[in-house]
Amino acid sequence: MSAAARRWTLAALAAAVVAIVLFPIYWMFVTSVLPSSLVLSRQPPLVPPVDAISFASYVEVFRRRPVFVWLANSAIVVAGSVAMSLVVSTLAGYSLSRFRTPAQRVAGATLLLSKMLPGSLVVIPFFFMYTTIGLIDSLAGLVLANVAVGVPFATWMMKGFFDTLPRELEQAAAIDGCTPMQTLWYVILPLARPGLAACGIYLAIVSWSEFVLARTLVTKPDHWVVTVGLQSFVGEYLVDWPALMAAGVVSLAPMLVLFLLLEPFLVSGLTSGAVKQ
Amino acid sequence: MAAISHKSAERRLAWALLAPAFVAVALLVAWPIWIVVQMSLRPGRALALDQLMSRPLGLANFERVLADPATWSAFAHSTVYTAGTLAPAFTFGLLVALLFNRVFPARRWLRSLLLLPWAVPGVIVSVTFLWMLDASFGVANSVLRRAGLLSTDLAWFVDADTAMLAVIVPTVWKSFPFFAITILAALQGIPAALYEAARVDGASAWQQFRHVTWPGIRRPAMLAVLLNALWTFREFDIIYASTGGGPAGATETLGILVYREAFASFRFGTAAALGVLMLATAAIVVALAMRGLKEEFR
Numbered sequence: 001m002s003a004a005a006r007r008w009t010l011a012a013l014a015a016a017v018v019a020i021v022l023f024p025i026y027w028m029f030v031t032s033v034l035p036s037s038l039v040l041s042r043q044p045p046l047v048p049p050v051d052a053i054s055f056a057s058y059v060e061v062f063r064r065r066p067v068f069v070w071l072a073n074s075a076i077v078v079a080g081s082v083a084m085s086l087v088v089s090t091l092a093g094y095s096l097s098r099f100r101t102p103a104q105r106v107a108g109a110t111l112l113l114s115k116m117l118p119g120s121l122v123v124i125p126f127f128f129m130y131t132t133i134g135l136i137d138s139l140a141g142l143v144l145a146n147v148a149v150g151v152p153f154a155t156w157m158m159k160g161f162f163d164t165l166p167r168e169l170e171q172a173a174a175i176d177g178c179t180p181m182q183t184l185w186y187v188i189l190p191l192a193r194p195g196l197a198a199c200g201i202y203l204a205i206v207s208w209s210e211f212v213l214a215r216t217l218v219t220k221p222d223h224w225v226v227t228v229g230l231q232s233f234v235g236e237y238l239v240d241w242p243a244l245m246a247a248g249v250v251s252l253a254p255m256l257v258l259f260l261l262l263e264p265f266l267v268s269g270l271t272s273g274a275v276k277q
Numbered sequence: 278m279a280a281i282s283h284k285s286a287e288r289r290l291a292w293a294l295l296a297p298a299f300v301a302v303a304l305l306v307a308w309p310i311w312i313v314v315q316m317s318l319r320p321g322r323a324l325a326l327d328q329l330m331s332r333p334l335g336l337a338n339f340e341r342v343l344a345d346p347a348t349w350s351a352f353a354h355s356t357v358y359t360a361g362t363l364a365p366a367f368t369f370g371l372l373v374a375l376l377f378n379r380v381f382p383a384r385r386w387l388r389s390l391l392l393l394p395w396a397v398p399g400v401i402v403s404v405t406f407l408w409m410l411d412a413s414f415g416v417a418n419s420v421l422r423r424a425g426l427l428s429t430d431l432a433w434f435v436d437a438d439t440a441m442l443a444v445i446v447p448t449v450w451k452s453f454p455f456f457a458i459t460i461l462a463a464l465q466g467i468p469a470a471l472y473e474a475a476r477v478d479g480a481s482a483w484q485q486f487r488h489v490t491w492p493g494i495r496r497p498a499m500l501a502v503l504l505n506a507l508w509t510f511r512e513f514d515i516i517y518a519s520t521g522g523g524p525a526g527a528t529e530t531l532g533i534l535v536y537r538e539a540f541a542s543f544r545f546g547t548a549a550a551l552g553v554l555m556l557a558t559a560a561i562v563v564a565l566a567m568r569g570l571k572e573e574f575r
Contacts, residue, residue: 010381017373018390024405024450025393027416031408040414043423092298099291107295107302114306116559118511120536121552124316124545125309132325148305155298180290209398211514216540227400231518234404241408248401259396263389 025252032057032246039242057242058250067247069222070229074208074251076139077225081146082203089151090196093158094184098167108159111152119212122148127216137220145217146207153206154199161195162188198265201258208255226251316549338550347526347534348551354441355530358516359509361445362452367502369449370456375490377457378464388461395454399514406447407519410434434520437527444516444528451515452505459501460494467493503566507559531555 031039033053038044061067096108126145127136135141165188173183189196211227218224224232230251233244312326319329320337342348377388394402410417412432421427433443471489480488513532516522522529522537529537531551538548 007381010376010379011383011387014376014381014384014387014391017376018387021391021450022393024402024409025397027409028401028405042413043419044414044416046416088297088301091294095291095294095298099287099294101288101291103295104291107298110302110306111298114302116507116511116556116563117306117310118513118532118535118552118555120511120513120517120532120539121313121549121555122309123536124539124548124552125312127539128312128316128326128329128545129309144305147301148309151298151301151305180287184294205396209400209514211398211400211518212536227398227514230404231400234407234518235521239408241411241414244404245408248404252397252401255396255398256393259393260389262396263392 025256028245028248028252031242032249034242036240036242055246057246061240061243061246064243065229065247066221066224067226067229067250070224070226071251073139073223074225074227077142077146077210077214078204078207080140080143081150081207082200084143084147085150085154085203086196086200088147089154089158089199090189090192092151092155093160094162094188096155096159097162098170108156111155114148115152119149123212123216126213130217135217137218137223139218139223141217142214142223142225145213146210149210149213150203150206154203157199157202158192158195161192161199165191194265198262201262204258205255205262208251313549313552316545317553320546322543322546338546339554342547342550342554347529348531348554350526351529351531351534354528355510355532357441358445358448358512358528358530359506361441362448362509363502363506365445366449366452366505367456367498370453371460371498373453374457374460374464377461392454392458394450395458397451399451399512400518402447402451403515403518406443406450407434410443410446435524437524440520440524440527444519447519448509448512448515452509455505456498456501459497463494463497464490499566503563506562510559511555 030048033055034048035052035054035056038048038052092107092111096104126148130136130141135144169187169191170180170183173187174180178186209227210225211231214225214228215231218228226247230244230247233239233247312329315329317338318334318336319332320335321332373391377384377391397405409415410433412418412430412435415433417433418427418431421431431439433439467489471493472485475485475489510530511532512530513536516528516530516533517536520528522533532555535548535551535555538544538551
């Protein structure tokens with residue numbers, strides 16, 4: 001086999017693997033654009049007939065359920081928690097990267113360990129604290145809880161990015177008369193922009209996916225986020241599958257876009273920082 | 278003198294930068310853990326902090342949890358779920374990493390698409406697989422029937438014999454990209470010269486994997502296994518949103534049991550005790566792996 005033929009064989013093999021892996025996402029989409037009569041069949045067509053495709057389920061699910069409210073609530077929680085987490089973890093990540101005193105070591109280890117806490121355990125004290133101080137049922141409370149979830153890993157991620165920037169940058173800036181804060185703001189942060197972008201996207205994916213805190217700390221349906229809304233379909237006597245899949249596609253789409261933006265950083269950036277060889 | 282004051286200014290900056298993270302960790306991580314420990318050590322019902330703190334210390338919650346057969350069955354379920362997820366997810370992740378380490382057209386795009394499941398929220402994973410594994414109209418049963426492998430309408434998530442498998446499959450789907458990414462990054466760090474030298478020495482493909490590839494990826498791969506084991510052991514979203522721990526407790530892992538104790542039975546004390554035992558288990562696993570870990574986090 002020539003080298004070119006071998007390359008195309010590998011590409012075909014890889015494409016086949018990708019097709020199998022992505023089948024669930026494909027099937028979710030196919031179900032969402034077909035009428036129930038075709039979907040509720042014992043032999044559903046694997047490739048849908050083109051003339052049967054309609055987006056009626058999307059109209060239907062937005063009409064019957066407050067999907068828009070769920071999406072808006074999710075967007076508020078994501079925006080708030082990403083902004084807060086990014087500030088905290090950028091500063092902390094810089095500190096962990098540049099200063100190696102015992103305080104930094106302890107903080108770093110604590111952050112890493114907190115990533116190991118089970119979500120269904122962490123939610124108990126949050127529920128307890130929030131009922132005591134009246135933060136239950138509020139999106140602000142959910143934002144704070146999401147900061148607790150996101151900061152630990154994001155800090156380590158930012159530390160990884162700062163580690164790749166040479167220390168000579170700070171020395172040069174100091175010689176030019178910059179104070180340390182000016183150095184961070186005018187020299188380091190602009191260079192860390194790709195890292196900030198990757199970290200922000202990572203945080204957005206995590207908080208958009210978050211379920212157990214949102215399910216527990218918020219009970220009013222007006223304040224449900226999209227994961228809680230989707231889960232509310234499960235266990236109904238007759239699940240409206242095309243509608244559920246339509247809602248699933250709508251809530252998944254922003255994550256897929258974010259992921260395709262993040263992916264180039266993952267193999268190069270995240271692995272070199274968080275999982276060092 | 279100037280050097281010393283410079284040093285202390287630097288230290289102040291180090292602290293100032295870390296301060297927001299310290300506040301966040303203290304308020305959002307340390308304080309909640311402290312409450313959980315207090316809850317586990319102070320038996321009885323309490324609905325507010327002052328009520329909780331006024332209860333006497335005691336180990337009744339732990340005694341109760343350790344004597345409860347539900348704890349041990351949940352522990353067994355968690356172990357089966359974790360091992361059942363890790364083995365296929367690691368194997369598949371390793372195989373696709375080896376494939377995507379080769380050079381071929383459109384590799385960059387195919388790689389992005391391959392890793393997509395990692396970004397799918399657990400709840401969406403659950404509802405998608407609930408639908409695909411539906412007894413009557415699920416595409417999985419339809420394909421199996423067409424292939425002649427299945428003659429009945431198997432309700433994967435509802436049948437107690439298959440429910441564990443039914444929650445493992447979506448978990449594997451969501452976890453394998455992490456292995457693929459970690460191993461792929463390690464593979465790309467292995468110098469091509471090593472393979473050339475091995476080929477010159479007449480090494481077979483298997484010998485090249487055994488003596489060049491595996492030593493190069495062993496450490497990051499083992500670290501990925503450890504991290505994933507900890508994450509899978511406490512997994513909640515996928516199981517809760519699909520079976521809720523059922524049918525008849527067949528998929529009730531420790532993570533689910535903690536939640537049910539707290540928010541279905543409102544026994545926060547025993548739930549907290551269970552959680553503390555879960556953390557202790559995780560800590561023991563980490564301690565056993567610590568020698569390897571230390572080398573990773575130089």
